[in-house]
Amino acid sequence: MQPDLLRGPGxxxxxxxxxxxxxxxxxWEAARADLDGLPGGAGLNIAHEAVDRxxxxxxxxxxxxxxxxxxxxxxxxxxxxxxxxRTARFxxxxxxxxxxxxxRVFTLxxxxxxxxxxxxxxxxxxxxxxxxxxxxGPAPVRExxxxxxxxxxxxxxxxxxxxxxxxxxxxxxxxxxxxxxxDGSGGGEPGTLDLDALLDAEEPTFTxxxxxxxxxxxxxxxxxxxxTPKGALHxxxxxxxxxxxxxxxxxxxxxxxxxxTADPGWVTGTSYGIVAPLVVGATLLSDxxxxxxxxxxxxxxxxxxxxxxxxxxxxxxxxxxxxxGVPALPRLRLVASVGEPLDPDAVRWTARVLGRAAHDTxxxxxxxxxxxxxxxxDDVVPGSMGRPLPGVQAGLxxxxxxxxxxxxxxxxxxxxxxxxxxxxxxxxxxxxxxxxYLGAPERYAACFADGWYLTGDIARRDLQGHYRFVARxxxxxxxxxxxxxxxxxESVLTAHPAVVEAGVIGTPDPVAGELVKAFVTLRxxxxxxxxxxxxxxxxxxxxxxxxxxxxxxxxxxLPHTRSGKVMRRLLRARELGLPDGDxxxxxxxx
Amino acid sequence: xxxxxxxxxxxxxxxxxxxxxxxxxxDALGPHDDLRDTLGLDSLDFxxxxxxxSERSGRRIEEDDYGRLGxxxxxxxxxAGGG
Numbered sequence: 042m043q044p045d046l047l048r049g050p051g052x053x054x055x056x057x058x059x060x061x062x063x064x065x066x067x068x069w070e071a072a073r074a075d076l077d078g079l080p081g082g083a084g085l086n087i088a089h090e091a092v093d094r095x096x097x098x099x100x101x102x103x104x105x106x107x108x109x110x111x112x113x114x115x116x117x118x119x120x121x122x123x124x125x126x127r128t129a130r131f132x133x134x135x136x137x138x139x140x141x142x143x144x145r146v147f148t149l150x151x152x153x154x155x156x157x158x159x160x161x162x163x164x165x166x167x168x169x170x171x172x173x174x175x176x177x178g179p180a181p182v183r184e185x186x187x188x189x190x191x192x193x194x195x196x197x198x199x200x201x202x203x204x205x206x207x208x209x210x211x212x213x214x215x216x217x218x219x220x221x222x223x224d225g226s227g228g229g230e231p232g233t234l235d236l237d238a239l240l241d242a243e244e245p246t247f248t249x250x251x252x253x254x255x256x257x258x259x260x261x262x263x264x265x266x267x268x269t270p271k272g273a274l275h276x277x278x279x280x281x282x283x284x285x286x287x288x289x290x291x292x293x294x295x296x297x298x299x300x301x302t303a304d305p306g307w308v309t310g311t312s313y314g315i316v317a318p319l320v321v322g323a324t325l326l327s328d329x330x331x332x333x334x335x336x337x338x339x340x341x342x343x344x345x346x347x348x349x350x351x352x353x354x355x356x357x358x359x360x361x362x363x364x365x366g367v368p369a370l371p372r373l374r375l376v377a378s379v380g381e382p383l384d385p386d387a388v389r390w391t392a393r394v395l396g397r398a399a400h401d402t403x404x405x406x407x408x409x410x411x412x413x414x415x416x417x418x419d420d421v422v423p424g425s426m427g428r429p430l431p432g433v434q435a436g437l438x439x440x441x442x443x444x445x446x447x448x449x450x451x452x453x454x455x456x457x458x459x460x461x462x463x464x465x466x467x468x469x470x471x472x473x474x475x476x477x478y479l480g481a482p483e484r485y486a487a488c489f490a491d492g493w494y495l496t497g498d499i500a501r502r503d504l505q506g507h508y509r510f511v512a513r514x515x516x517x518x519x520x521x522x523x524x525x526x527x528x529x530x531e532s533v534l535t536a537h538p539a540v541v542e543a544g545v546i547g548t549p550d551p552v553a554g555e556l557v558k559a560f561v562t563l564r565x566x567x568x569x570x571x572x573x574x575x576x577x578x579x580x581x582x583x584x585x586x587x588x589x590x591x592x593x594x595x596x597x598x599l600p601h602t603r604s605g606k607v608m609r610r611l612l613r614a615r616e617l618g619l620p621d622g623d624x625x626x627x628x629x630x631x
Numbered sequence: 632x633x634x635x636x637x638x639x640x641x642x643x644x645x646x647x648x649x650x651x652x653x654x655x656x657x658d659a660l661g662p663h664d665d666l667r668d669t670l671g672l673d674s675l676d677f678x679x680x681x682x683x684x685s686e687r688s689g690r691r692i693e694e695d696d697y698g699r700l701g702x703x704x705x706x707x708x709x710x711a712g713g714g
C-alpha cells in the first residue's frame with residue numbers, strides 16, 4: 042500500500058505545478074495545454090476541467106452537459122451551469138457530513154443523473170470515487186467496499202434493500218448511506234439519509250480546494266485470476282489522457298452528442314461515460330434503460346447521436362435482430378467499440394448497416410484511458426484493435442513458460458520487433474496510468490518490468506503495426522465487456538454446503554464473447570440432481586448478481602496443478618475440444 | 632402453429648425462467664413485476680429465456696417483440712394471444 046496516495050491534501054502541502062512532467066512535444070503535452078488548471082495555480086482537478094470551467098464561461102454555461110433518458114424515454118437536460126450547481130451542493134454535503142479529502146465515496150447506481158452529480162461532486166470535494174456495477178450481488182459489493190474502505194455510499198432505496206441491507210453490518214467503515222430516486226415504496230430505510238432533500242439545503246457554489254495532479258481521484262475494481270478483486274487507483278492527472286484520447290480516438294468536439302453505453306460500474310462508464318465528453322465540453326447522453334435494439338435505434342436517430350461508443354456484445358445483439366427498420370443515421374460520424382475484441386463480421390455489419398465501420402479500441406481498467414485504437418479517418422482493419430494512440434508506446438514482449446512475459450534474473454524483458462506475437466506491454470508514464478492496487482503493493486509491482494506495464498493480454502502485430510488481440514495470458518473471463526475473476530465465482534460456489542470444489546472458466550459464446558461456466562464436485566453422498574443445480578444457480582446469482590455462472594456442470598473430479606489448484610486451463614481446453622497434451626507444460630507452470 | 636392457453640404459456644415461461652434464474656424471487660413473481668429488476672436478468676439471461684421458450688413453444692420470437700416481454704403478463708399475451 043502506498044499510504045501517501047490516499048492522504049488528504051493537508052494544509053501544509055503545496056500543489057505541484059500543473060505542467061509538472063516534462064514531456065515536451067508529446068500528445069499529452071498538447072492536451073495538458075488545453076486544460077485550465079484550478080484558479081490561482083491551485084493544481085488540477087478533474088471536476089473543474091469537466092464542469093466548472095465550462096460553467097464559468099457565459100458562452101458555454103447554458104449548453105447541455107447531460108441529456109438523460111429515463112426508462113420511459115423522457116428527455117431531461119442538465120446544462121453545465123446546472124451540473125456545476127448540483128455538484129457544488131454535493132461537495133458541500135460531504136463536508137457537512139464530515140467526509141474529508143481522500144475518503145472514499147462509492148456509488149451503486151444505474152445510469153441516472155445522481156451518478157454524474159455524485160462522481161463529479163465527490164471529486165470537487167477531493168474525495169476518491171468508486172462507482173460499482175448495480176447488478177452485482179451483495180458478495181462482490183461487500184468485497185469491494187471493504188477493500189476500498191468506503192465512507193459514503195450513494196444508491197437507491199431498491200438497491201439498498203436488495204444489495205446493501207444484507208451486508209451493512211459487515212461494513213463498519215461505512216458512515217453514511219445516501220438514497221436517491223426513490224421508487225415510491227421506499228424512503229425512511231433505517232440508517233440512511235435522503236440525498237435529494239439534503240442537496241436542496243446546500244449552496245450551489247463551491248470552491249475546489251488545492252488539488253495535486255497526483256492526488257487520487259478514481260478507484261476502479263478489476264478482477265484477477267486469484268484472490269480478491271484489485272482496486273486500481275487513478276489520480277486527477279488522468280484527465281489529461283481523458284481529453285487527449287477523447288480527441289485522438291473518438292474525435293470528440295464541443296458540438297458533439299456523445300453516447301457511451303457502458304455501465305457506470307466499469308471503467309468505461311466513468312472515463313468516457315462521464316469525464317471525457319464533459320472535459321471536451323460536449324453533450325453526453327445517458328440512457329437509464331437496458332439494451333433494447335429498437336429503443337437504441339430510436340435514440341440514435343431521434344437524438345442525433347454523432348459519436349457512439351458501445352460494446353461488441355451490443356453490436357452482435359443488433360446483428361441478430363437483422364436489418365429491417367434500421368433508421369438512416371446521417372449525423373452519426375463515428376462508431377467505436379470496447380470490451381472484448383470486435384470480430385471482423387461485426388465490423389463489416391456496422392459498415393453496411395449503420396453506414397460506419399465500428400472502430401475497435403483497446404484499453405483496461407489499469408490504463409484509465411484508450412491506448413490502442415483505429416483512429417478517426419483510419420481505414421479500419423477488421424479484427425484488429427488498431428495502433429497505439431499518439432503518446433502511447435506499446436510493445437510485444439517474448440513470453441516464458443507460464444504464458445506471461447519472460448522477465449530475466451535482472452528484471453529485463455525481451456522486446457519483439459516487427460511482425461510478432463507476445464504479451465502486450467506499455468511504456469510506463471502515461472497520465473492515466475493506475476498508481477496503485479489499493480492495499481496490494483506486491484500485486485502492483487508484479488505488473489511492471491523493465492519500464493513496461495504488462496497488460497496480461499496476448500496480442501499479435503502485423504507489418505503495418507496494427508495490433509490484434511489473441512487471448513488473455515491468465516484465466517480472467519471476458520464476458521459481455523465485463524472482466525470476471527474466476528476465483529471470486531468459485532469462492533461463492535464452494536461456500537455452498539453441497540460443493541467441495543469448483544473450477545470456473547469462460548466458454549465461447551457468439552454474442553457475449555465468453556460465458557461464465559462452472560464445474561463443481563459434490564460432497565460424497567450428494568446426488569447431482571436438477572434441483573440441486575437450480576439451487577446452486579440461485580445461490581450463485583443471489584450472492585454474485587450478474588457475474589454468476591450461466592451454466593453449472595457436475596463433475597466427478599477436477600484436474601489439478603501439482604500444487605493442488607484447480608487447473609482451469611485444462612477445463613477450458615477440454616471444453617474447446619483441444620487435446621490435453623498441449624497443456625502439459627502449463628500443468629507444471631505453477 | 633397450435634395455440635397455447637394462458638396457463639400453458641405461463642408454465643413454459645416460468646420453466647425457462649427457472650432454468651436461468653431460479654430462486655425465491657421467481658417463486659414470488661407477480662404478473663406485472665419487471666423481470667430484469669426482480670430476477671436480476673441481464674441481456675444474456677434474457678436471450679437464454681427467449682431461446683428456451685422458443686424451443687418449448689415451437690414459436691419464433693422476433694427481436695422486435697422483446698419490448699413487450701418485460702413482465703410475465705407480456706410473455707403470456709405474446710404466446711397465448713398469437714401475436
